[in-house]
Amino acid sequence: MLKNYFKIAIAVLKRRKFFTFISLFGISLTLTILMVATALADKMFNPGYPDYNQHRSLYVERIEIKNTKEGWVNMSNLSFYFFEHYVSRLKTVYKMAISSDQRSSNAYLNNKKLVIGYKYTNADYWNVLSYRFLEGKPYGEREIKSAERVAVISKKTKEAYFGDQKSVIGQYISADNINYRVIGVVDNVSGAVRNFAGDMYLPYTLAKDIKDTRLMGSYNAVLLGRTENDVPRMKKEFAQMVEKLPVPPDFNKIYCNADEFKTSVARRIAGDSTSNGITKVITVGGIFVLLFLLLPTMNLVNINITRIMERSSEIGVRKAFGASSKTLVYQFIVENLILTFIGGIIGVFLSLLVIYLINESDYISSFNLTMNLTVLFFSLITCFCFGLISGVYPAWRMSKLNIVKALKA
Amino acid sequence: MMIRLKNIEKVYRTATVETLAINGINLDIAKGEFLSIMGPSGCGKSTLLNIMGLLDEPSKGDIKIDDQDIRSFSDKKLAHFRNEKLGFIFQSYHLINDLQVLDNVELPLLYRDSSAKERKALAAEALEKVGLSNRLKHFPTQLSGGQRQRVAIARAIVGRPQIILADEPTGNLDSAMGNEIMNILINLNKNEGTTIVMVTHDESMAQKTHRLVRLFDGSQVQ
Numbered sequence: 001m002l003k004n005y006f007k008i009a010i011a012v013l014k015r016r017k018f019f020t021f022i023s024l025f026g027i028s029l030t031l032t033i034l035m036v037a038t039a040l041a042d043k044m045f046n047p048g049y050p051d052y053n054q055h056r057s058l059y060v061e062r063i064e065i066k067n068t069k070e071g072w073v074n075m076s077n078l079s080f081y082f083f084e085h086y087v088s089r090l091k092t093v094y095k096m097a098i099s100s101d102q103r104s105s106n107a108y109l110n111n112k113k114l115v116i117g118y119k120y121t122n123a124d125y126w127n128v129l130s131y132r133f134l135e136g137k138p139y140g141e142r143e144i145k146s147a148e149r150v151a152v153i154s155k156k157t158k159e160a161y162f163g164d165q166k167s168v169i170g171q172y173i174s175a176d177n178i179n180y181r182v183i184g185v186v187d188n189v190s191g192a193v194r195n196f197a198g199d200m201y202l203p204y205t206l207a208k209d210i211k212d213t214r215l216m217g218s219y220n221a222v223l224l225g226r227t228e229n230d231v232p233r234m235k236k237e238f239a240q241m242v243e244k245l246p247v248p249p250d251f252n253k254i255y256c257n258a259d260e261f262k263t264s265v266a267r268r269i270a271g272d273s274t275s276n277g278i279t280k281v282i283t284v285g286g287i288f289v290l291l292f293l294l295l296p297t298m299n300l301v302n303i304n305i306t307r308i309m310e311r312s313s314e315i316g317v318r319k320a321f322g323a324s325s326k327t328l329v330y331q332f333i334v335e336n337l338i339l340t341f342i343g344g345i346i347g348v349f350l351s352l353l354v355i356y357l358i359n360e361s362d363y364i365s366s367f368n369l370t371m372n373l374t375v376l377f378f379s380l381i382t383c384f385c386f387g388l389i390s391g392v393y394p395a396w397r398m399s400k401l402n403i404v405k406a407l408k409a
Numbered sequence: 410m411m412i413r414l415k416n417i418e419k420v421y422r423t424a425t426v427e428t429l430a431i432n433g434i435n436l437d438i439a440k441g442e443f444l445s446i447m448g449p450s451g452c453g454k455s456t457l458l459n460i461m462g463l464l465d466e467p468s469k470g471d472i473k474i475d476d477q478d479i480r481s482f483s484d485k486k487l488a489h490f491r492n493e494k495l496g497f498i499f500q501s502y503h504l505i506n507d508l509q510v511l512d513n514v515e516l517p518l519l520y521r522d523s524s525a526k527e528r529k530a531l532a533a534e535a536l537e538k539v540g541l542s543n544r545l546k547h548f549p550t551q552l553s554g555g556q557r558q559r560v561a562i563a564r565a566i567v568g569r570p571q572i573i574l575a576d577e578p579t580g581n582l583d584s585a586m587g588n589e590i591m592n593i594l595i596n597l598n599k600n601e602g603t604t605i606v607m608v609t610h611d612e613s614m615a616q617k618t619h620r621l622v623r624l625f626d627g628s629q630v631q
Binding site for chain 2: 004313316318322326
């Protein structure tokens with residue numbers, strides 16, 4: 001039976017090539033966009049390297065200080081002081097990776113300017129996050145204490161600054177006319193992993209803003225628990241600590257959250273200090289996907305109705321010879337699924353091409369989008385929904401056709 | 410009795426007009442009978458045939474086929490009943506041009522519990538009966554009108570139905586081809602005992618059948 005459906009589906013596709021082209025184009029293009037969008041979202045919510053301890057980590061990125069009576073709000077990253085003075089005292093926090101936002105410096109090579117983005121970090125930054133060291137090692141407490149001018153650089157920076165040299169450990173890199181001794185080279189981190197991507201990492205004791213005792217600053221942190229079970233306890237202890245923070249003059253409330261990774265991303269995209277933004281992200285994302293799918297689906301529904309009505313004689317014959325309405329609905333849905341899966345396969349190849357082009361263009365540095373199993377799974381689900389939604393209505397309409405009318409058409 | 414029609418009426422209604430297509434037809438057709446229906450265009454021949462074939466519902470009246478009252482049948486049961494008991498031959502063949510001859514003929518068997526191998530064998534056998542065993546892999550568009558109608562006959566008989574309903578089966582064919590098709594139907598009736606009801610405009614074809622029913626303006630006149 002299925003073989004017969006397949007035969008007729010292919011024959012129908014071949015018969016009206018223009019319709020087939022429009023259908024396949026619609027399906028494959030929509031799927032390509034969805035698949036690339038899913039790959040981007042996947043990269044955003046599951047970044048991988050170098051943050052492999054997400055399951056036992058909390059992320060602290062933002063503080064809001066409010067005067068609820070006047071409606072004043074001050075919002076920013078946090079100060080180094082905040083982490084060192086308050087967070088480091090929490091008992092449930094096993095280790096904490098503190099890093100500054102990315103700042104840029106200029107280096108000049110053969111009269112050519114090279115912009116180097118750098119971050120200040122603490123020593124535990126290298127223990128919490130799993131950077132792949134291609135050579136050398138990270139700086140530790142000793143270098144931090146003595147504020148040594150040492151640097152860990154990315155592979156990309158090494159190649160841009162030092163060229164083809166095999167090893168650059170011990171050599172100096174000059175940024176904003178300050179020389180730093182390279183002690184380690186790490187594999188590139190995708191630019192999408194905003195908090196951890198950088199061209200150069202320096203000991204925080206070299207920064208000028210660490211003495212500032214205000215709560216607001218330009219740092220963020222990852223709090224690591226010993227086990228996954230520590231996460232709720234860390235969260236609770238963190239919230240209790242925030243409650244006790246001294247509120248600056250003219251303000252009456254402080255908000256600061258230690259979030260799981262996905263919540264922290266959602267809060268950054270759509271939330272604020274009191275709402276984590278997950279519902280908003282899911283709702284907006286869902287509406288976007290729905291609308292995006294609805295347009296080609298409606299198009300497919302129309303094309304399918306035309307296609308199916310063209311086959312009214314066949315429908316009449318099948319019904320006359322014993323096909324029930326249910327069997328015919330099943331046949332047309334299967335045929336439509338075959339069409340959408342062909343579109344899906346084309347879509348997968350197109351997506352691979354687009355992902356390859358995005359990666360090659362290096363628009364977002366070291367992005368390395370991948371078509372992983374999650375993306376493929378979502379694509380197949382999307383494909384299935386596509387086939388089902390756009391096939392059910394025309395099939396149902398067709399199955400209600402009166403046999404005599406169908407044969408006369 | 411193989412087919413029993415009692416006081417059948419068919420009315421077509423539009424917003425402004427009501428047309429009585431069949432008006433109180435009573436007809437009994439015995440098992441193994443070859444009956445032809447004649448009458449001028451628009452007199453309700455095809456409508457009557459469609460009602461007998463359960464392709465259309467009467468507005469009034471009772472139908473019994475093989476002593477079964479089909480009015481209470483669900484869509485699924487009706488489809489199954491058609492598949493088991495009835496075979497159709499249409500004037501314009503109604504073959505599926507996208508499928509090869511063999512696939513066209515096996516179509517009624519798709520809706521039964523039979524294996525692909527079994528289906529192919531039965532379809533090939535039916536095509537052999539109509540003298541087309543050398544055209545299995547052809548597409549309908551590659552055949553002449555007479556050959557297409559023979560494929561349609563093969564499709565109608567492949568499921569071994571007790572009744573064949575033929576709506577002007579020779580209407581689109583020249584007389585030689587028409588005679589050929591008629592001979593196949595006569596042999597089928599004689600050898601297999603299949604009950605055949607045929608609508609025709611051709612008096613000479615009708616004379617070859619056991620009984621002739623004439624319609625005029627939806628009523629039986631003979």
